[in-house]
Amino acid sequence: QKTIVISAVAREDGGLRQLAIGDTSLSNSLAALDSKLSRVLTAEGGAFDQVIIQVDSRLRYEELMRVVEVCTRQKLSNGQPHTKLSFVEGA
Numbered sequence: 001q002k003t004i005v006i007s008a009v010a011r012e013d014g015g016l017r018q019l020a021i022g023d024t025s026l027s028n029s030l031a032a033l034d035s036k037l038s039r040v041l042t043a044e045g046g047a048f049d050q051v052i053i054q055v056d057s058r059l060r061y062e063e064l065m066r067v068v069e070v071c072t073r074q075k076l077s078n079g080q081p082h083t084k085l086s087f088v089e090g091a
Contacts, residue, residue: 003050004040006033007090008067014060019067034070042077049076054090 004021011017019026019033021040026032040048051071055064074082 002048003052004037004048005052005054006037006067006071007054008056008059008064010056010058010060010063012058014058014063016059016063016066030066030070033067034073037071037074041074041082049082050084050086051082052086052088054088057089 007020009018016028021036071085
């Protein structure tokens with residue numbers, strides 16, 4: 001079991017400033033997150049099966065839910081829906 005860590009960093013007003021998967025910055029683009037996450041989760045061998053979202057404590061709830069929605073619509077390499085999603089507080 002391998003874990004993908006997504007960082008969601010907030011602006012001062014609580015909006016989404018930046019997303020990253022591991023060390024790869026995706027600016028604040030949910031479309032880029034969707035594309036990259038899809039590629040990683042469906043990669044041959046399906047090494048990753050869990051996603052942890054490291055959430056900036058200033059991030060507004062509705063912004064977090066937009067990130068969660070992108071994560072929960074993903075499929076794994078075997079075609080099954082992605083279901084393992086956790087949260088931790090981050091900077």
